[in-house]
Amino acid sequence: MKKIEAFVRHESFEPIRTDLLNLGFPSISISEVKGSGRQKGITERYRGAELTNYLRPKLKLECVVAEGDTEAVVECILRHARTGSIGDGKVFVLPVEQAFRIRTGESGEDTLQAHPDAASAVNG
Amino acid sequence: MKKIEAFVRHESFEPIRTDLLNLGFPSISISEVKGSGRQKGITERYRGAELTNYLRPKLKLECVVAEGDTEAVVECILRHARTGSIGDGKVFVLPVEQAFRIRTGESGEDTLQAHPDAASAVNG
Amino acid sequence: MKKIEAFVRHESFEPIRTDLLNLGFPSISISEVKGSGRQKGITERYRGAELTNYLRPKLKLECVVAEGDTEAVVECILRHARTGSIGDGKVFVLPVEQAFRIRTGESGEDTLQAHPDAASAVNG
Amino acid sequence: MRKRTLPMATAVLLLLPAVANAATPEPTPLKTSVAIDTVWVILAALVVFFMQAGFAFLEIGFSRTKNAGTVVAKILTNLSIASLAYWAVGFALAFGNGKLAGHQGFFLSNYGDAVKTFGAMGFSNVTPETKFFFQFAFCAVSLAIVWGTTLERIKFGVYVAYAVIFAAVIYPIGSHWVFGGGWLQASLGMQDFAGSTAVHLIGATGGLAVLLHLGARRGKYAADGTPRAIPGHNMPLFGLGIFILWLGWFGFNPGSTLGAMDGRFTQVILVTNLAAAAGVLGALVTSRLKQGTLDIGMAGNGAIAALVAITAPSGYIDAWAAPIIGLVAGLGVPLCIYAIDKRLDDPVGALSAHGIAGVWGTLSCGLFTDPTFAKYNGVGDGGLFYTGKFGQLGVQALGVVAVFAFVFALSYVSFAIIKVAMGGSLRVTADEEDAGLDISEHGMYGYPEQFIPAPELIGYSAPPTEVAAELGRTGRVPTATSSEVPA
Amino acid sequence: MRKRTLPMATAVLLLLPAVANAATPEPTPLKTSVAIDTVWVILAALVVFFMQAGFAFLEIGFSRTKNAGTVVAKILTNLSIASLAYWAVGFALAFGNGKLAGHQGFFLSNYGDAVKTFGAMGFSNVTPETKFFFQFAFCAVSLAIVWGTTLERIKFGVYVAYAVIFAAVIYPIGSHWVFGGGWLQASLGMQDFAGSTAVHLIGATGGLAVLLHLGARRGKYAADGTPRAIPGHNMPLFGLGIFILWLGWFGFNPGSTLGAMDGRFTQVILVTNLAAAAGVLGALVTSRLKQGTLDIGMAGNGAIAALVAITAPSGYIDAWAAPIIGLVAGLGVPLCIYAIDKRLDDPVGALSAHGIAGVWGTLSCGLFTDPTFAKYNGVGDGGLFYTGKFGQLGVQALGVVAVFAFVFALSYVSFAIIKVAMGGSLRVTADEEDAGLDISEHGMYGYPEQFIPAPELIGYSAPPTEVAAELGRTGRVPTATSSEVPA
Amino acid sequence: MRKRTLPMATAVLLLLPAVANAATPEPTPLKTSVAIDTVWVILAALVVFFMQAGFAFLEIGFSRTKNAGTVVAKILTNLSIASLAYWAVGFALAFGNGKLAGHQGFFLSNYGDAVKTFGAMGFSNVTPETKFFFQFAFCAVSLAIVWGTTLERIKFGVYVAYAVIFAAVIYPIGSHWVFGGGWLQASLGMQDFAGSTAVHLIGATGGLAVLLHLGARRGKYAADGTPRAIPGHNMPLFGLGIFILWLGWFGFNPGSTLGAMDGRFTQVILVTNLAAAAGVLGALVTSRLKQGTLDIGMAGNGAIAALVAITAPSGYIDAWAAPIIGLVAGLGVPLCIYAIDKRLDDPVGALSAHGIAGVWGTLSCGLFTDPTFAKYNGVGDGGLFYTGKFGQLGVQALGVVAVFAFVFALSYVSFAIIKVAMGGSLRVTADEEDAGLDISEHGMYGYPEQFIPAPELIGYSAPPTEVAAELGRTGRVPTATSSEVPA
Ligand SMILES: Nc1ncnc2c1ncn2[C@@H]1O[C@H](COP(=O)(O)OP(=O)(O)O)[C@@H](O)[C@H]1O
């Protein structure tokens, strides 16, 4: 199993989410991060003094998938997140040794399988 | 050393934290994430228009432990986080190669040891 | 490639960021986490009732670097984040198997290279 | 066409016969003194009206983020129901002559000579609309007080149902007894200048009745019954509420003179302010001693409790008594809140700040009323500290008990009926409570960006397709760019 | 020295000749009745003035977090421009005698006998400054209404340019026709007591004109044209706006009596409140039926729509008609908002709540005006339901059309010119819109800590070097410690 | 029983002898003109009183999230102390006759003939309580101004200690000199209609004194002394403060006529508004030129500075001078803020907007005072631009210097003593400052959910044990479910 961690622009999330869902990967987690990379800082002005921010908001996507699915997922992210401008972000792949589905207690790659009726499952 | 990453419901945190503390694992970090999984979206209504959210708030727990402690910690999380309904989340285990305690500069598994008087240490 | 994850005090971020930039590592991501470790909780009072918080705000730093740069980066974080008091945090090193630069689609350690004019690149 | 519209007009008129049939009198100039009195009372009524915003923000501040928006909807709804119900029915019951309840002036029409019909306000010549509007604002205040105990878990429908009953029947009759010319005022000489009992205690009693049906917020009490802190989300907005309410009391008490010509209203203002000031300081002292901190909410509660307490005596006492009355209220209100919190979940402290402080204020007339003012107002006698007699104190106590019993009984039964009508519970479901009333009752959070993940909000992500729709004559929507740098 | 300063003084005087050359009259005591009238109208003017805060918070509440601060700057700027432009020019055009436009009283000076010069307000003897200030507050309200349609995407400069034109020319002439003694009022007998048309429709018409140039917010419409929800960030602050506006209407409508001596103003207050109450309930009913939820914003819009609707008839109708007029406005406003939202992006619902409701209110005079009040006010006739005649309704409709056409034409052209002058677009760039107007127009977020990463803010990280600067005589700044525990 | 209660009453009476022994006069009707004047001044006093909310929100907006709640507690505390101290002592020192300080009317009692005793207000016949209440509101404003410089780092106890001294002694004596009949007014003819010096400069001077003891906020200055931006957390709430203050000034200046009968107050309103408008525009121009952006805070500061500046001349000038005075204040205030910020950490710009603008306003009388009004008010002469003479300007300058020196000296010493009494520092510890005053002084954050991790708050996690306690008669608390979907 692999964990895919992507740092992307907010705008790219919605297409990625939709596409991953179609590909059968409904399960992802996102969080707000601030990143510095090759981007220049922006300067705010307040009552005559200045404040420079070097960090810019990014979205961090986390998604654990079976080994064989890694490429498909990475490719999907790369495709939708690319604008060609600096600040597009990075995708990293990390090894995962174990996975557990809390609801059932099951472990292993199977827990990563999308439920057949993922898109329309009852609320939970 | 292993890193345990768990995506759980907010409600389960307090029992997990208490139990881990009792088991001698006071050191964890949490953050707010939004997750999509097998859960259906919810639809908000605002001035006649609609907005559907597919992401639901989850808590991400991060905890690096010595190899031998992995099972105990995972088991503890699984026990308290389970409600049996969709949306309970997942637990992942990742390999960790090095660990450093910043305060002392020490490295290695020892840095993961709980301080003997962890629960009552002075503020810091 | 390695991923360095550090849990540090907020105050230490600015010196770390500056120093990493000088060392040629402009690319990092941070996020807000709440941590519990060896620190005691604090108790708030509200209308006669009490509320105890065991979690304290920390900053999580994430930075993926080439294998050979790991030590330099870790050392830099350790140096600036240390106050010597409990609550200084931890640094962990995890293996990374792949890295992609979204903007170009390139992969591999090269994507982690700082752009020559990183500090002054155009906005992105 | 005319044929079709005339019946239409007739239909409308038939729907509101008592009202619409009233002859429209040609307006005539007022006497100078009446005009002055009227301007003053309208000014007072406006600041009392604005107390609705005060209550809204007090409650908003004390609510959690997920329940802040609903307060706005609630106050608007209650205020609206009170506006119509008090106009149609309530005012007539409250001020039309009668010992147990009035019965003239429904829809503020067909009341004949207003000075006689609304006899308890006969000492003032301000226009009937002025009297109505001022008293309506009081009714709305009393209704707003009811709901402080119910935050964060009650069904919206309960507001609607009870508001009608309260504004049309319960408040009018209760206040009629105390200052509408009813038996407590007319026969016993109970003193309540501006409504410590008639407005605040009535409201708080309704709040107690609903709370007993409703129960505590989920999680408020630990398994062993220990109360847990559920901090309100916004102390600045809470503060806004307090400032607006304090200002409002400068209409509430001095406006109850229903006139300006004797200058009394300025003394009432002075007295009101001294009490409030002492109340804030008293509450901070208690909070410091008992909690160890200067609790912001308690400072505000201290102001409110003192203002509630000074409401009854404000037209009966000398200035020196005001800081004493206020100080006692201020010192006491945190203690009451701590004590009540042990068993009852009253998120804003309404039972203490309006209920117990209202009782204290009413009783304080029995201690501090200056016989000169009792005579001037024509109600009751001097208080214990002037006369050495307990008579007035006894009357005050009796009044408190009578009003409390009446309002509690009627309200408790009303809520019981509403409960049955609403399918057995006044509460939203546990899930709805957890999600918050904003989203569950109103379909959207009060602070959407605090709950909805940024990438699912518009303006954080591009529109779903590359080319946004071209819209009517409004021109082409500018295309997005990927650059993220602000000007 | 004197030599240098006198020319300086002269220079200043020359710059403002008409103003400065006015002789300063020694103040003389007013007649008692005039003083009373004046105090009332000033009180009314103050609450109308405060409606600026109401509009600010209504808009702030309906904006996203990133665009909340700019509203404050905008309202302050518009209010300031209106203050000066209406004083210098607008008031003279609006109320100096004349059929198409007034032409006396620029800079509120050299107007001779105010009662004659400002003939349409000649029935009142309040001081000229009072008349001016009250009317200026109306102009500022109308201007504030314009911008509701433009939130979150307009260039700040557009406000400035149009505000001057609007406050100096468009609003004065438009309102002159309706209640400044112009042709609609004087020749046709159009009834608009406090400005459903003259203030609210004019403002909303300006808002429509600019919206047609401006287009929708990015992302508002999906590719297929479906409107998407862009929720405002703060329902409590939205509620604050509503409470302040509702209060303001108690100056707006009853202040338009321009006097207190006939007591009419208290009936106007009653009528205004009944309508607003019915409006809230009406909007909640529609929202519940159509959306399935009790939309908080709609409840507020219902209040505003009803208040706008009752504005024209408030001085012409009997109390029973008020809840009907308000209820219709309340029931209707969500429907209008849903319909308009399909094609035009009006974030606050100004077109519906001020425009359509303004039309309804104006027309409602043609239905509900009591002939007694028409006679008393000396304008027009009774409405259809009293007279069975359509005459007044026709006049009202004509007035609406005339004012709309005039204001729309002038505004549309004005914005076209401003657009060209601003380089072809009234909008900020797409990037600026995405980043938000606060940061892009004002250099700083309205809520900085919600956008700037904590470690980049001061107070979350230590100053860049270990020893902070020693400053003047202010002593040494305490050194930081690493401990993180609050007292 | 009677035996025990009478001594009790006596004891209470003995504690407040001067107050309680005052005979209670039977109220008598006022003259019509007096009643009108009184209603007006009370209206003015109420909006001035409400300025407390204005200052609160101005400061809240300019504070960081962690220090927002304490402002509410501070304003409530200061207001309360001022209420009591100014009543007990301050008013007598300020307005009881006397050249250096008054000495009659402590506890607003035993003052005999109010018109004579409070001679400087003898021109007005409004009730003594009215005079007191209006002047108390001024005192509270002046006190509120003091603390603008001290945000985010001062110990709460300092407020308490200095507030007593300020409201009882410093402000009363300082204002006595200027408009209470003291030497500057009576002997020199210094003009200060509503307190540019007497209220605003005095407050700002206190603010300077405490700032010099206190020092800058941690991190405000980089090692090289460069000031760093510490943005306030909430521009909308800042805006609320500005709107409330602007409104308040319509009581502040025109209320200082202490009467309505001469209609002067309406001209003062006009003048006040024109200045404020010009101030906003001036500040935006400077901010645009110097910062490159339209700083929201500066727009607000521009309004305040102009309002402060127009305060002194508002009763002395013609309308044309008002925009000039306001424009200068507005253009200048950002420059002053930039300059002061280089060395002194004044988070809200109080030194500039109240201090320097107060000086400018006071001096501007020496330029713009119309001799007609000087004569009418009976104070001083015309200004330079009318008379060509520097005399009045000199008097104004002297007045400014005298008041500044007096207030600064007394305040600086007072704070030095307070400092010693508080263990050597007026500041909270560095840790407390970092954590924020809300949590460290008040035990809870002003916005708890922004600081406390969600899972540690109730309502985000279930109660610690499965079955929540059953509470009194309030019924069973509904059990939790694991489902997370709102209705
Ligand atoms: N090596 C890295 N470690 C952690 N985060 C990174 C790394 N490189 C990039 N990021 C994240 O990706 C974002 C965009 O990176 P940047 O280098 O500006 O873009 P680009 O890949 O186009 O050069 C950063 O703001 C940061 O959040």
Ligand SMILES: Nc1ncnc2c1ncn2[C@@H]1O[C@H](COP(=O)(O)OP(=O)(O)O)[C@@H](O)[C@H]1O
């Ligand atoms: N493969 C995954 N990668 C990342 N996060 C996941 C993954 N699977 C689940 N999650 C997280 O766990 C949450 C619950 O998952 P879900 O699939 O709904 O529950 P269940 O395991 O009961 O089917 C999601 O909202 C998401 O935050």
Ligand SMILES: Nc1ncnc2c1ncn2[C@@H]1O[C@H](COP(=O)(O)OP(=O)(O)O)[C@@H](O)[C@H]1O
């Ligand atoms: N094993 C761990 N796993 C995850 N987070 C940790 C771990 N140990 C420490 N942390 C993070 O570091 C912070 C400081 O740790 P703490 O143990 O208090 O400090 P110290 O290393 O000085 O003893 C914690 O609040 C937590 O966020």
